[in-house]
Amino acid sequence: MQVFVESVGLLGPGLASWTASRPILNGQTPYAPGEVPLRPPESLPPAERRRTGAPVKLAIGAGLDALARSQRSAESLATVFASSGADGEMIHQICEVLATPQRDVSPTRFHNSVHNAPAGYWSIALRSRAPSTSLCCFDWSFAAGLLEACAYCLAEGEAVLLISYDLPYSEPLHTLRPIAGTLGAALLLAPRRTSASFARLDVRVEGEAGKATRMKDTALEELRARNPTGRALPVLRALAGPSAEQLMLDYLDSTLSISVSPC
Amino acid sequence: MPRPPRGAYRLALATLASRLKPLTLSAFTLTTSLGLGQKAHVDALRSGRSGLAPCAFESARLDTWVGQVPDAQLQPVRRELAAGDCRNNRLAQLALQQDDFSEAVAHARRRYGAQRIGLFLGTSTSGLLTTELAYRQRDPASGALPAFDYAATQNHFSLGRFVRARLGLRGPALVVSTACSSSAKTFGSAARMISVGLCDAAVVGGVDSLCLTTLYGFGSLELLSSGPCRPFDSERQGISIGEGAGFALLERAEKHGREPLEELLGVGESSDAYHMSTPHPEGAGARAAMERALASAGLAPHDIDYINLHGTATRSNDAAEDKAVHDLFGARPACSSTKGATGHLLGAAGIAEALICVLALRERLIPGSVNTQRVDPALRVRYILSTTREAPQRAMSNSFGFGGSNCSLVLGRTG
Numbered sequence A: 001m002q003v004f005v006e007s008v009g010l011l012g013p014g015l016a017s018w019t020a021s022r023p024i025l026n027g028q029t030p031y032a033p034g035e036v037p038l039r040p041p042e043s044l045p046p047a048e049r050r051r052t053g054a055p056v057k058l059a060i061g062a063g064l065d066a067l068a069r070s071q072r073s074a075e076s077l078a079t080v081f082a083s084s085g086a087d088g089e090m091i092h093q094i095c096e097v098l099a100t101p102q103r104d105v106s107p108t109r110f111h112n113s114v115h116n117a118p119a120g121y122w123s124i125a126l127r128s129r130a131p132s133t134s135l136c137c138f139d140w141s142f143a144a145g146l147l148e149a150c151a152y153c154l155a156e157g158e159a160v161l162l163i164s165y166d167l168p169y170s171e172p173l174h175t176l177r178p179i180a181g182t183l184g185a186a187l188l189l190a191p192r193r194t195s196a197s198f199a200r201l202d203v204r205v206e207g208e209a210g211k212a213t214r215m216k217d218t219a220l221e222e223l224r225a226r227n228p229t230g231r232a233l234p235v236l237r238a239l240a241g242p243s244a245e246q247l248m249l250d251y252l253d254s255t256l257s258i259s260v261s262p263c
Numbered sequence B: 001m002p003r004p005p006r007g008a009y010r011l012a013l014a015t016l017a018s019r020l021k022p023l024t025l026s027a028f029t030l031t032t033s034l035g036l037g038q039k040a041h042v043d044a045l046r047s048g049r050s051g052l053a054p055c056a057f058e059s060a061r062l063d064t065w066v067g068q069v070p071d072a073q074l075q076p077v078r079r080e081l082a083a084g085d086c087r088n089n090r091l092a093q094l095a096l097q098q099d100d101f102s103e104a105v106a107h108a109r110r111r112y113g114a115q116r117i118g119l120f121l122g123t124s125t126s127g128l129l130t131t132e133l134a135y136r137q138r139d140p141a142s143g144a145l146p147a148f149d150y151a152a153t154q155n156h157f158s159l160g161r162f163v164r165a166r167l168g169l170r171g172p173a174l175v176v177s178t179a180c181s182s183s184a185k186t187f188g189s190a191a192r193m194i195s196v197g198l199c200d201a202a203v204v205g206g207v208d209s210l211c212l213t214t215l216y217g218f219g220s221l222e223l224l225s226s227g228p229c230r231p232f233d234s235e236r237q238g239i240s241i242g243e244g245a246g247f248a249l250l251e252r253a254e255k256h257g258r259e260p261l262e263e264l265l266g267v268g269e270s271s272d273a274y275h276m277s278t279p280h281p282e283g284a285g286a287r288a289a290m291e292r293a294l295a296s297a298g299l300a301p302h303d304i305d306y307i308n309l310h311g312t313a314t315r316s317n318d319a320a321e322d323k324a325v326h327d328l329f330g331a332r333p334a335c336s337s338t339k340g341a342t343g344h345l346l347g348a349a350g351i352a353e354a355l356i357c358v359l360a361l362r363e364r365l366i367p368g369s370v371n372t373q374r375v376d377p378a379l380r381v382r383y384i385l386s387t388t389r390e391a392p393q394r395a396m397s398n399s400f401g402f403g404g405s406n407c408s409l410v411l412g413r414t415g
Helices: A017-028 A046-051 A055-065 A088-098 A107-112 A119-127 A137-158 A219-224 A227-239 B006-014 B037-047 B080-086 B087-096 B101-112 B128-137 B158-167 B181-194 B212-220 B284-296 B315-328 B346-363
Strands: A004-013 A080-081 A134-138 A161-168 A185-190 A199-206 A245-252 A254-262 B023-032 B066-069 B119-121 B173-176 B201-208 B244-253 B262-271 B307-309 B335-338 B394-401 B406-411
Touching: A004 A017, A004 A055, A004 A107, A004 A137, A004 A227, A004 B262, A055 A119, A055 A161, A080 A119, A080 A137, A080 A219, A088 A107, A088 B119, A088 B128, A088 B212, A107 A134, A107 B212, A119 A134, A119 A161, A119 B262, A134 A137, A134 A185, A134 B181, A137 A185, A137 A227, A137 A245, A137 B037, A137 B173, A137 B181, A137 B394, A161 A227, A161 B406, A199 B037, A199 B119, A219 B335, A227 A245, A227 A254, A245 B212, B023 B037, B023 B087, B023 B101, B023 B181, B023 B307, B023 B346, B037 B346, B080 B158, B087 B101, B087 B128, B087 B158, B087 B201, B087 B244, B101 B119, B101 B201, B101 B244, B119 B158, B119 B181, B119 B346, B128 B212, B128 B284, B128 B315, B158 B173, B158 B201, B158 B262, B181 B201, B181 B244, B181 B394, B181 B406, B201 B346, B262 B284, B262 B346, B284 B315, B284 B394, B315 B394, B335 B406
Parallel strands: A080 A134, A080 A161, B119 B173, B119 B201, B307 B335, B307 B394
Antiparallel strands: A004 A185, A004 A199, A134 B173, A161 A185, A199 A254, A245 A254, B023 B244, B023 B262, B201 B244, B262 B406, B394 B406
């Protein structure tokens, strides 16, 4: 499958935006993990803005970062949201309340606990009635999201914004599912080359797993290995650089082979 | 308002979505509180039986009715998959044992190869009940949870992991989780993945099982009906939650050996852009999903004979959906919600109701709306109370979820 990258968004520890992160991913600037600047989108009505948790801010923040460098209208742009755990904090709080005699679940927490909460807030904030899906594939959620986005792009002949995001669970769930780092990444993909395209992706599913491309920087490799959205970092590093690259992502028991070429 | 001719509709809709190449449902199965497999559902649709009963699930103390699959039928999962032993996967396993579905998939696996069959499933809560119960057994000193396999139970992909192993599939797989539209949307993922050549066939479907988060969560939103839910009734006062599992094997129509019978003709997806848990009052997002589904099927509103409504029996859903359906279709197609029979299966509602449409096409009937006593006079669609023999040729199934996630499917019968 061949798709064209028009824009990238990134939000993570020490990765404040795609523009700020390119020299880090390139190896021109050393990587220093830090706080993740999470803000609710200003275009949400105040009531909705108050209800947004970290996953919504993270996913929408990464998506808006990609959109900021695109001429495309969000109102008609299809979206694919990929996340392994979505809002783990919300699940934790609900399970805690359900373990008490009162079981007094908060209605806002309940509707925020759905896996597609970021997609819902995105459509409200961006006034988008476009098709949108939200998916999960455990550690392979980014790879699954990329396949879904490429298939959408080519089958529908339309651009699509892929947003992948993952955050740590708090204890006691963290012990059972130790996700590290808070990371959101977005790719605006189009089925045809346009004046906005800057790279081409050729994506194939092949062979068995276990050949995943790693990050050279130790801290970035830690983020790649321990955060499901971190699995996107080799793709982002290739997109940040000037030359063509061939890389691999684990996808279930197979491999996504991705060739990234500047265009 | 005079209606534009059929051709004009098709032309206007054609710009909304690319045409879908029909996919045959070459095997399918459905398990809900109405029973196990196709026959139980056909019998229930014919007789107007409901699977709803006063809620006696786990320790829930809620004044509501549920559509529960009896605990005794939910046997532990096979030993080699024991890490994923949870209510959701038990329900998946039970459903996979009906209608020779697993055998049909095994046959397809031999024909296409395990790598060439995709798996696209929907769920809203997966094995979350396991986590809820574990939170009651936290270590008093450390707060630690008793050991359970998160990846094989709570994570949404646990359903994909379990079914993939159970059916021996090795193609592309993912789990869609968009609340109550989840399993409807798996048809869209499958159609696109087949169309771009990532797989030759696909298993679609979904499973959602009762858990306390959804029961108490919908309770907190004051959306639970105290009696059995009554879709489109003037006295409707909320939903009845149900559980269920459904699966379908989709293959390219032209690749299938025998004369195709029931087909997926169109898929339409949209977002409401309105509110997280309340539908757009004019049903604008719902209408967009239905229009896109028609466009992808290359059909006009006049071509649809039956609409299985989302019809949750909340005041707001039924009013908004009625407006959207009536604005687009008028009062011509027969419409009903089958949630009075099954309850709202949440993430499994899309597959269950798509398969009810398929059964309606095959058995030449229009399912009635069990438990609805008097249709709300403010609602204008042609709403069917008792199952009739109308022999629909094409049906639409609507699924709308929290976060304003909408999906409509068009299904048809050939031959």
